[in-house]
Amino acid sequence: MCKESTREAQFWQNLDGDVQCSLCHQLCRIRPGKRGICGVRENQEGKLMTLVYGNLIAANVDPIEKKPFFHFLPGSLAYSIATAGCNFRCLHCQNADISQMPTQSGRIPGQFVPPEEVVAAAQASGCQAIAYTYTEPTIFFEYAQDEGRAPYGS
Structure with missing residues (x-):
């Protein structure tokens, strides 16, 4: 996990130091310094942070x-x-080796790739689509959203 991959998440509220993540159906209430059930959204000093923005594992x-x-x-x-x-x-x-990898603490593996580089790599590879797959993509919503906003050349 690198510094670029940690940013403030969307869809949450502060609950007296705990945070309530409302991104998915789990609606995790997360105590300070802890992570939600996904293992990649963490309460850091009363703010919900995503730990996997651009941190590609596949x-x-x-x-x-x-x-x-x-x-x-x-x-x-x-x-x-x-x-x-x-x-x-x-x-x-079938992808438990990557989907269940993060725990409630510790390093999250992956390599930082900015959204624009994913779009460029898809285009350079002759791909007509970008598929958010292998894990449930809701957990990297902010990253997928920024990729959707990145220009795809002709």
Whole structure:
């Protein structure tokens, strides 16, 4: 986890030192210095911080057919990315090695990649889509939002 990956999160409120994360269905109430169930959103001095902004643990070019879509851009490629962490605990998760990696403390692995670089890498790889995959993408909402705002050249 690097300094660039830690920033103030969206969708939360302060509750007398604790913070209430309202990004997902878990609605975690997080005590100071602790993390939510996802393991990547932390109460730092009464503010909810995301610890995985741009902290990619996976970036791959995949055929779109590998994604759970029906007849979406058939024959095209998707630039698939993920950060560590997840707000679900699926019994037979095929990506548990990355989705369940973060704990309530400690380093979160990954490499910082700015949103614009993801868009550029997708374009350079001939991908027609960016897929937020391998983990539940809600947990890196702020990053995905900024990628959506980054220009995709022609």
